[in-house]
Amino acid sequence: MKTTEKLKKYLEKIKKQDKEINSFIELRDEKELMKEAEEIDKKISSGKAGKLAGKIIGVKANINVLGMTASCASKVLENYKSTYDAIAIKKIKDEDGLIIGMCNMDEFACGASGETSAFGPTKNPINKKFITGGTSSGSAAAVAAGFCDVALGSDTGGSIRNPASHCGVVGVKPSYGAVSRYGLIDMCMSFDQIGPLTKNVEDSALLFEVIRGRDENDSISQEGIFNFKEIFQIPKGLKVGLLKIKGVEPEIQNLIENKLKEVSEKKWWNVEEVKLKHIDLAIETYYPIVYTEFFSGTRKFDGRRYVKKIEDACGPEVLRRILGGNEITKAEHGGRYYNKALKAKKIIEKEFEEAFKKFDCIVCPTVPRLPHKIGEKISVEKMYAYDVLTSPVNLAGSCAISLPIGKLKEENVELPVGMQIICNKFEEQKMFQIAKAIEEL
């Protein structure tokens, strides 16, 4: 299908269905989009098109796209027009990807359900009574609803993988440093990564190939090694570490284990349980670091440069982190909480490194429970616990993918379940190969 035709189809669908789903908070000008789509089609027919030609792309609203609003789904930045492209965006444009609009999200990427957006929650396209998960809620919903081909999200503690799991799409958290963070409005610098949400593994790998790599603007970014063509090789003699932790709904754990059993028998993979001794400390380690860095990062929103002062215009979850961060970073504590959390982070990182000496990958559910209903009151602890299996990967700096592998029933509604495949830092190639092999079954 021509890019122009596809674009028309998507725009129509968005107009009809997105009022309710609320996955996009800003769309680009239609005439401009059409013009660009025509140019892309011309390039395709002359054989000069880039790798992403024909792909229509949604972007999470915390990533700068020149001329669009990088609102972070917050009243604080609702009028902030980006004056430049994030490096990931520049790379997408260079490969002829067509950006259609900005996706809804939890405010400043704080949350796990897609409900903290100042512009209203995103509804799960699979069943609109349920949350999409967060914080890349709009990106996951837009892909699941068929409003675009692929989308970009950001993942600090699970924000790409969690909504991917709840919406039945593929979501990838690249290794820390694999993708430049330049132009991403930070939530927590030490963990943030931009990554793809797509309908299949191949599209995720393609988008990852385009956006990854060393960038002078982001000092922690690294070149890494990745070759898209290699993802079609089926890994042989794989050693898989099956991770079991407390607090996972038994039906979810069973679904993952059964799927893994099925694949490993067919592919002759070796599955053994992996023990990560301190993984139960992940949430307690993650949040002091997040509170500290988020508090520090938000000091620029003091009302002088970006009009509104964040404390006056933000929602309760953002405020909780600012007040909490303010408290634990006070001079009288002498950096105690942050430093202790950094020590625990190192321990968890080491444990993963040790595990990867024995295993090629670690497999577990992406999210320990099924999504709740929109508006249902759940405690802060319960909300934070959505990330027990995803945040350890951010602490370790490894890469992980969430792959839809089946559905489970909640109140007579079938909801998707994602399998998380974790690989060592900068082993995206292997991760995509494994995911592709499982997807093919």
Ligand code: GLN
């Ligand atoms: N739910 C986690 C948090 O609120 C993760 C958010 C994210 O990855 N951006 O911090």
